[in-house]
Amino acid sequence: MELALMANLRLVTLLAACLCIWATAQASRLLDHDEPSEFSVKHLGTTEEAMAVGGKRSLLQRSALPGGFSRGFSPIKLPDLPYEYGALEPYISGQIMELHYSKHHKSYVDNLNKLMNQTVEAEEKGDLAKVISLQGAIKFNGGGHINHAIFWTNLCPPKDFKPPSGDLLAAIEAKWKSLENFQSTFSAQTAGVQGSGWGWLVMKPDGSIDTVTMSNQDPVATLGLTPLLGIDVWEHAYYLQYLNVRNDYLKQIWNVVNWSNVEERFAVAKAK
Numbered sequence: 001m002e003l004a005l006m007a008n009l010r011l012v013t014l015l016a017a018c019l020c021i022w023a024t025a026q027a028s029r030l031l032d033h034d035e036p037s038e039f040s041v042k043h044l045g046t047t048e049e050a051m052a053v054g055g056k057r058s059l060l061q062r063s064a065l066p067g068g069f070s071r072g073f074s075p076i077k078l079p080d081l082p083y084e085y086g087a088l089e090p091y092i093s094g095q096i097m098e099l100h101y102s103k104h105h106k107s108y109v110d111n112l113n114k115l116m117n118q119t120v121e122a123e124e125k126g127d128l129a130k131v132i133s134l135q136g137a138i139k140f141n142g143g144g145h146i147n148h149a150i151f152w153t154n155l156c157p158p159k160d161f162k163p164p165s166g167d168l169l170a171a172i173e174a175k176w177k178s179l180e181n182f183q184s185t186f187s188a189q190t191a192g193v194q195g196s197g198w199g200w201l202v203m204k205p206d207g208s209i210d211t212v213t214m215s216n217q218d219p220v221a222t223l224g225l226t227p228l229l230g231i232d233v234w235e236h237a238y239y240l241q242y243l244n245v246r247n248d249y250l251k252q253i254w255n256v257v258n259w260s261n262v263e264e265r266f267a268v269a270k271a272k
C-alpha cells in the first residue's frame with residue numbers, strides 16, 4: 001500500500017517536472033517578441049518565422065537580466081489582411097472574411113496579449129504554478145493567432161490565382177502523382193476533422209512534404225512540422241456561406257489559394 005503510494009508520488013513529481021520544462025519552453029517561445037512590426041503578414045517573414053528568429057530571451061534568461069527584472073513583452077499586433085474583405089468572393093464571402101478577421105482573429109490576439117501579460121506578472125512573482133496554468137490558453141489563443149496569420153497569406157483574390165509550379169509542384173507530383181490528386185486527398189482528410197480544426201500541407205524535418213490535420217487551434221509546430229498551407233475548417237470559416245456542407249467549401253477554396261505564398265514558404269523552409 002505504502003509502496004504504491006510512493007510510486008504514485010514519484011510519478012506525479014516526474015510529470016510535474018516534465019510539464020514545467022515544457023511550459024517554460026512554450027512560454028519563452030511566445031514571449032520572444034521584440035519587433036511587433038515584423039508580425040505584418042505582408043512581410044515575407046511569417047508570424048511563425050518571426051517567432052522562430054529574432055532576439056531569443058527565454059523565461060530563464062529574462063529572470064537573469066540585471067536586477068532580476070523582467071523586460072516585459074511587446075504586444076502582438078493583429079497583422080494586416082493583405083486584401084479587402086470581399087476580395088475572395090464568390091468563393092469566400094466578404095461577411096465571413098470580416099467576421100473571421102476582425103472578430104475571431106482579433107480576439108485570439110487580444111487574449112494572447114492578456115495571457116502573456118499574466119505570464120510575465122506570474123513569472124515576476126515566481127509563481128510557477130500560475131505560469132503553468134496559463135499554458136493551455138496560450139496554446140489555444142497563440143495557435144489561433146499563428147494559424148490565421150498564415151491562412152490570410154495563403155489565400156488571394158481569384159483574379160490573381162496562379163497554379164503552383166517549380167519545386168513545390170514537383171514535390172506534390174512526386175508524392176501525390178498530380179495536383180488534382182493532392183487536392184482531393186487534402187480536402188477529404190480535412191473534411192474528416194472532427195469538430196473544429198485545420199488541414200495543413202507541411203514540410204517534415206527530413207524535408208519531405210505531407211498533409212496533416214490538427215484539432216482546435218493546435219499549431220503544426222507542436223509536432224515539429226513547418227506549415228506551408230493551412231485551411232481553416234472551423235465553422236466560422238465557412239458556415240455563413242456553405243452552411244453544413246464543409247465539402248463544398250473544401251472544393252471551392254482551391255480557387256483562392258495563393259500558391260506563390262505556399263511556394264515561398266516551401267523555399268524558406270528548405271533553405272533552413
Ligand SMILES: *[C@@H]1O[C@H](CO)[C@@H](O)[C@H](O)[C@H]1NC(C)=O
Binds near residue numbers: 073117118
Ligand atoms: C499588464 O497589464 C497591466 C494593466 O494593463 C499593466 O499595468 C502592466 O504593465 C502589464 N504588464 C506587462 C508585463 O506588460
Ligand SMILES: *[C@@H]1O[C@H](CO)[C@@H](O)[C@H](O)[C@H]1NC(C)=O
Binds near residue numbers: 082155
Ligand atoms: C501571394 O503571395 C506572394 C508571396 O507571399 C505575395 O508576394 C503576393 O502579394 C500574394 N498575392 C496576393 C494577391 O495577395
